[in-house]
Amino acid sequence: MNAVTDAAPEDMNLLSDHDFRLVVRRFIEANYPAEIRNPPKRLHWSENKPWYMTLSRQGWLAPGWPREHGGMALSPLKQIIMIEEMERYGAARTNDMGIVMIGPLLLKYGTPEQKATFLPAIIAGEHVWCQGYSEPNAGSDLASLRTEAVLEGDTYVVNGQKTWTTLGSDANWIFLLVRTDKAVKKQEGISFLLVPMDSPGITVRPIVNLDLHDEFCEVFFDNVRVPASNLVGEPNKGWTMAKALLGFERIHLGSPKQSAHALQRLAQLAERMGVSEEPQFQDRFTRLRMDLEDLKALYETYVERLRRGEGLPPSVSMLKVIQSELYQKITDALLDVAAENAGLLEPMEGNRDLHPSGIFIAARPSTIYGGSNEIQRNIIAKNVLDLPG
């Protein structure tokens, strides 16, 4: 089941945070494939599979899972350290939906049979998962989703359409939020269903983004038949289960590394354009640096909560908003400094570090995904500030 390794994971929690960081750092430096370092776009499975399998062999694929299922059972803080070290080195995100989304869901709500079927296949890289949540008419208002699953005997028949399915064309399994009861309040008629992507009646159509990359897909369901045993948890409890998965995502979206990376690119570009010593640039650059340092200080306060074993409060939404908006402010500066080069499709002079238009476009979705910043502000207003309505 689990990949056999000569370096079976000892309990990494026994290491001090500092030693753990160094162990992780050395492993990444020794094993990460150089050709996919700091990729400008989200990589496809064909490109990131070797790294996924390296992590699998090392036993490091699933930092948060319990050890009996092939995970590392790492403390939340050590999980953060691992993410930080990956980001620091410029390691690409893998096709990790199985690890970060469906795995934890099955661990919490799955039957013993579901755990035995799905968890080892994720660790072995046999099942590659994608997420079927959003629909054309259910984005920020996700609970109004309409893709329907009707029970016929012991089979669900699924009809409808999902969209913004990240790396959907790479996946051989999809986890779906489906409507199983239309008569009740919209949140209370949603179920969670696991579907093989090779089922008859599924069509996948890639969506080309602003960055001309096919990271997202549309997925169509036309009388797709799914065994009822692929339902997770109780029928009509899918909404609650899906929401329970969101906590850890927000601190990840608030990590200052994205902005830090863009700011380095800005310094490089200013140097290349010969404006680094101009007072106007220096003033703008200094403001951005100070904003970044303050973001880091705020981020640290949430990491400190994890260090103390406390949960993350709803105010962690602030981190996501501040980070993504700073990231975009930095990419605005990149375009201004680049002048005419801002219009170039490809990196300047063939240097991947000098691609202002690329980072600018890559920064666009950061204020949209993971709950748009408008939704995050609603959350801050209602759940942090306790405003009415």
Add this chain to the structure above:
Amino acid sequence: MSQQLAEDDRAESIRMIRDSAAAIAPPGGDLKRVRALRFKTPGFDPAVWAEMGALGWTGLRVPEELGGSGLGMGEFCALAEALGAGLAPEPLVPCMLSAMLLSAAATHPTTLIGSGEAGEALAAMLTGEAMVLTAWQERANTLEAPGTPGAARLFLPMAGGATHFLVPVREAAGLALYIQPAAGADLTLEATQDGGSFGTLRPAGGVKILDQCAAVLEQALGEAALGTAATLLGVMDRAFAITLDYLKTRTQFGRPIGAFQSLQHRAADLAMEVALTRASVEAAAASLDAAAPNRGAAIARAKARASDSAMLVTRQAIQLHGGIGYTDEHDIGLYLRRAMVLASLFGGAALHRRAFMTLAPESGDE
């Protein structure tokens, strides 16, 4: 583990400071006292100043062997924040600066003259009998003290209540520090928007208490800038809390105005400014207490953030209150007025951004 214990002790002592601050600046307390002292000389209450001495606040940063509490900037910032929230007019931050200079003078191994005077003035300030201000500033928008002999010293907060002035003076051997009594001093006062005053001093005479004070003065000015940032944090935090309360209770169009999304999002933006300021101030205090190499840059960041954010939050607080916010009768305006004075005291945002540029080497840590 012991580090954890030390952190817990630290958190506990900061909690105690906050609790004791509530005695003078009660959370949610009315501002009658503050209003009664406005636009009068000295602009603060000498009895409260004495109480602050008795509570150990004036000597919070003063070493224990000199009669102080020897606590860190973490504690001082917690106190300054609480006093800022209560709009206490007593000039604790400028006097903390003086206390640092007096402590240096009273203990300096090579001080030939004046350590007696320094020690006496310090002791009198710790009991609240004295109020010692440092007359270092010769022009607007600076944190440098050139010590020009005879030059007027500007922007002395609440100077009408001072008992002594400390005056840095440039001499052949460096920057010397003199102490002169306030009685008989050539001092003029100008009222400030928050009901206090700025004094202009033409220094004369005095007794030399320290020979080379440039380094200790620079450090104390940094700490005063951070203390002012913490005060501004308290000002904006309380102004925001009052505004939030108003958004929940003021009804228009049949519902609380805080139910309107445009105002909810604005409130969320202000909450983020307050959160960033708090993180920045606390990080700077921690780096000072740890004597971290980057502490100067951290202070500059905290004061720049606090100055800009306090102005934004208190300006928006007026706007979100609507017409009632423009009346002098409503307390919310008092927070804007205090922010207007403190935003530029010990350096405004632009000055501190320039300082950050000089102090923080571009990161090679990636």
